[in-house]
Amino acid sequence: xxxxxxxIQFILNNEAVSTDVPPGTLALxxxxxxxxxxxxxxxxxxxxxxxxxxxxxxxxxxxxxxxxPMTSCLLxxxxxxxxHLVTIEGLNxxxxxxxxxxxxxxxxxxxxxCTPGFVVAMTAGLMEPKLPLNAKGALHAISGNLxxxxxxxSIKAAGLQVIEELAHKLQAGDRVGSLVEAGALPDYFKxxxxxxxxxxxxxxxxxxxxxxxxxxxxxxxxSGGTDLYVQRGDELPHADVVLLNNxxxxxxxxxxxGRVCFDARMTFEAFAEDPLILxxxxxxxxxxxxxASWPMRTRSSIGGNICNGSPIADMTCLLLALEAELTLSGxxxxxxxxxxxEFYLGYKQLNKKPDEIVEEISFPAFDASSRVNWEKVSKRxxxxxxxxxxxxxxxxxxxxxxxxxxxxxxVAATPLYLSQASRYLEGKPLDAASIHxxxxxxxxxxxxxxxxxxxxxxxxxxxxxxxxxxxxxxxxETIEQEDLYAPLR
Numbered sequence: 001x002x003x004x005x006x007x008i009q010f011i012l013n014n015e016a017v018s019t020d021v022p023p024g025t026l027a028l029x030x031x032x033x034x035x036x037x038x039x040x041x042x043x044x045x046x047x048x049x050x051x052x053x054x055x056x057x058x059x060x061x062x063x064x065x066x067x068x069p070m071t072s073c074l075l076x077x078x079x080x081x082x083x084h085l086v087t088i089e090g091l092n093x094x095x096x097x098x099x100x101x102x103x104x105x106x107x108x109x110x111x112x113x114c115t116p117g118f119v120v121a122m123t124a125g126l127m128e129p130k131l132p133l134n135a136k137g138a139l140h141a142i143s144g145n146l147x148x149x150x151x152x153x154s155i156k157a158a159g160l161q162v163i164e165e166l167a168h169k170l171q172a173g174d175r176v177g178s179l180v181e182a183g184a185l186p187d188y189f190k191x192x193x194x195x196x197x198x199x200x201x202x203x204x205x206x207x208x209x210x211x212x213x214x215x216x217x218x219x220x221x222x223s224g225g226t227d228l229y230v231q232r233g234d235e236l237p238h239a240d241v242v243l244l245n246n247x248x249x250x251x252x253x254x255x256x257x258g259r260v261c262f263d264a265r266m267t268f269e270a271f272a273e274d275p276l277i278l279x280x281x282x283x284x285x286x287x288x289x290x291x292a293s294w295p296m297r298t299r300s301s302i303g304g305n306i307c308n309g310s311p312i313a314d315m316t317c318l319l320l321a322l323e324a325e326l327t328l329s330g331x332x333x334x335x336x337x338x339x340x341x342e343f344y345l346g347y348k349q350l351n352k353k354p355d356e357i358v359e360e361i362s363f364p365a366f367d368a369s370s371r372v373n374w375e376k377v378s379k380r381x382x383x384x385x386x387x388x389x390x391x392x393x394x395x396x397x398x399x400x401x402x403x404x405x406x407x408x409x410x411v412a413a414t415p416l417y418l419s420q421a422s423r424y425l426e427g428k429p430l431d432a433a434s435i436h437x438x439x440x441x442x443x444x445x446x447x448x449x450x451x452x453x454x455x456x457x458x459x460x461x462x463x464x465x466x467x468x469x470x471x472x473x474x475x476x477e478t479i480e481q482e483d484l485y486a487p488l489r
Contacts, residue, residue: 009199010080011092014188016195024222024241027316029050030077031087038211039088039116040072043146046230047071047296050145055124057084057192059200061249065193068269068298069124069174071144074229075299076222078243081201084192085169088116091123091186098165099123102158110150118145120348122159122294126166126184129175130273133167135160141270142259143383144293150380179480221357224301227308231471244301244357253277261362264326266293268315269428271302280366287318287374289465293383303358306340309348312386312410316340318374319408320417321391322363344414370395371474375466379453386410389451390466394474395426401425401434406470418442421467432483435471439464 007018012031016225021030031037031054043051052072052469053306057065059082090160091097096104099122109115124377125131125141138159153329170178179185220236222228222258223244253262253276261277271277272284281287288297291314308328324340330353340361343351352358374391378384389411395403404425406418421442428434446460471479 008078011084011192011195011441013086013201014186014264016199019077021077022241023076024220024236024238024239025077026073026079026139026233026237027054027075027080027085028072029237031085037089037291040118042073043117045073045233047074047144047226047293047299048146049098049114050117050142050293050295051114052126052143053120053295055120055127056080057086057196058082059193059196059249061251063197065196065356067124067127067323069121069141069144069295071295074226076225076229076232076241076243078241079245082196084196085201086120088120089141089426091327093183093186095183097123098162098182099126099158102161102165103155106154106157107162108150108155108158111148114145114147118142118147118155118158121145122162123185125159125163126179127171127175129172132458133163135163138163140294143289144295146470150352210283218354222305223307224299225294225304226300227304227310238408244303254396255365256292256362258323258365259362260365261271261360264358264361265301266303266361267298268300268302268305269297269316271296272314280430281372283372283374287314290376290378290382290471291315296383306343306361307350307352307358308395309350309414311347311412311414311416313415314374314376314386314389314409316415317389317407317409318372318391319361319363320415321372321374321393321405323393323405323466324359324361324363327360327362328352328356329359335359341417341419345414358476366393366395369397373470375469375475377462377466384410384483385453387467388462390463392467392470392474394470396430396475396478399429399478401428401430402437405441406438406467408442408446408463410453411459412445416446420445425484430478431484435468435479438468439467442467444487448453 009018014280019356028042031040033416043049053069055067056070057067059065065161099119101135103109121142131137131140167180169182176189178420180189186276217455219240221242238441250263250265251259253274268288272288319340327337338351345351370393371394376386376389378386391407393405404422406422408416421438425438448456450456468484472484
C-alpha cells in the first residue's frame with residue numbers, strides 16, 4: 001500500500017470530509033464501502049449504466065462554482081480535493097424533491113436499482129445553466145442512464161413533469177439558488193461556494209498524490225480515467241498514481257501564433273462548449289452526442305483519448321484531420337513537439353517516454369475556405385464505440401483543392417492519417433472524378449482486420465462510404481450526389 005503525506009479534503013453532501021484513503025480509490029467504493037452511503041448503486045463499473053451517478057461541484061479558473069454529473073465508478077477520490085461531492089443522500093429533504101416526486105407520480109421506478117442514478121442525473125440537468133428547460137434538455141440529462149425493467153416512457157414523463165413544474169421558477173444566472181428557493185434542493189447548497197473557497201490550497205502546496213515510503217511499481221498517470229479504470233480498475237486503488245486534474249484549473253483554449261492551443265486535460269464537454277473551438281468546429285456539440293453520454297464527457301479528457309492509443313478513438317481521428325500537434329513534457333522539464341500523425345508507432349505503442357506527459361494540444365487556425373467534417377458508424381447510433389470513424393479538412397480556393405487532410409479509425413492498428421490520399425487531392429479540381437481518384441488511393445493505404453464489430457470487407461466498405469459522405473456534406477453546392485455515387489451502383 002502506498003502512503004500519502006496528507007489527507008484528501010472535500011465536502012460530501014453537507015459534511016466536510018478528510019480521508020487518508022489512497023487517492024486512486026474509486027469514489028463509488030469509498031461512499032458505499034467506507035461510509036455506507038448505499039444509495040449510489042454499483043452497476044457496470046464502466047460508466048455505461050449511470051446507476052452510480054453523482055454530482056460534483058468544482059470552482060473553475062474564475063472561482064465560480066459549477067456542478068456536473070459524473071459516474072463515480074470512474075472517479076478517483078483523490079480528485080475530489082477541494083470539491084463538493086453530492087450523492088443521492090445529499091438530495092434528500094424532509095419531503096420528496098420535485099424530481100423524486102415526479103418519478104413516483106409517473107411510475108418511473110420498478111425494481112428501483114437504477115432510480116437513484118436517474119434522480120441524480122435529472123437534478124444535475126436542472127442545475128446546469130447550459131441545458132435547456134425542455135424535452136431536449138431532459139433527455140440530455142439522462143443520456144447516461146439505463147433502466148432494465150421499467151421502460152423509458154414513464155421516466156421521460158417524469159423529466160417533463162419536473163421541467164413543467166420548475167421552469168418558470170429558475171433563473172438563468174443562478175440555477176442552484178433558484179432550485180433551493182423552489183424547494184428542489186436542500187438549503188445547505190447556498191453556502192457551498194464559500195466553503196469550497198476556504199478549502200482551496202495555498203499556491204505551492206503539494207498535490208494530494210505525493211507519495212512517501214516504498215513505491216509499488218511504476219507511477220500511473222491518470223487524467224479522466226474513463227478507459228484506464230475500466231482496464232485496470234482492481235489495480236489503480238492501490239497504485240502510485242499521478243492525478244493530472246489536481247494541477248491548477250484548466251484555462252480556456254487560446255489562439256497563439258496562428259494555432260488553437262488547449263490543455264490536454266480538457267474534457268470532451270468543455271471542448272465542445274468553448275467559443276474558440278466552436279468558431280472552428282461549430283458541429284462539435286452534435287459530434288459529442290454521438291461519442292459519449294453527458295456524465296462521461298464531463299470526465300473524458302482529450303489527452304487521455306490520444307494516449308489510450310485506441311484505433312477507433314473518436315477525438316483522435318478528428319484531431320488527425322485538423323493537423324494537430326502535441327507538446328510533451330518530461331520529468332526533467334524539457335518539452336518537445338510531436339505531430340499527432342507521428343505519435344503512433346504501432347498498436348498501443350506511442351512516441352512518448354514513460355515519464356512524459358502530453359501537456360498541450362494545438363492545431364492550425366483556419367477560416368471559411370477550409371471545411372471540416374467528422375463521421376462515425378457504430379452498432380448503436382448513439383453513445384457507442386465506433387466500428388469505423390473518419391474525419392477530413394479540405395480547403396478549396398477558386399474551385400481547386402489547395403489542401404486536404406483525411407483520417408480514418410478502425411481500419412488499422414492505429415488511428416490512420418491518409419497521407420497519400422490527402423496529397424492526391426491537392427491541386428485538383430473539386431469534382432466527382434477527383435474524389436473518386438482520392439478514395440481509390442485511400443483504399444490502398446490500409447488493410448482492415450475482422451473483429452467483433454465487423455468483417456474486414458464491411459470496414460472497407462464503411463471507410464469508402466464515410467469518405468464519400470464528407471464531400472457530399474461539405475460541398476453540396478458543387479458536387480452532385482448522383483455523380484458522387486454513380487460508380488457505386
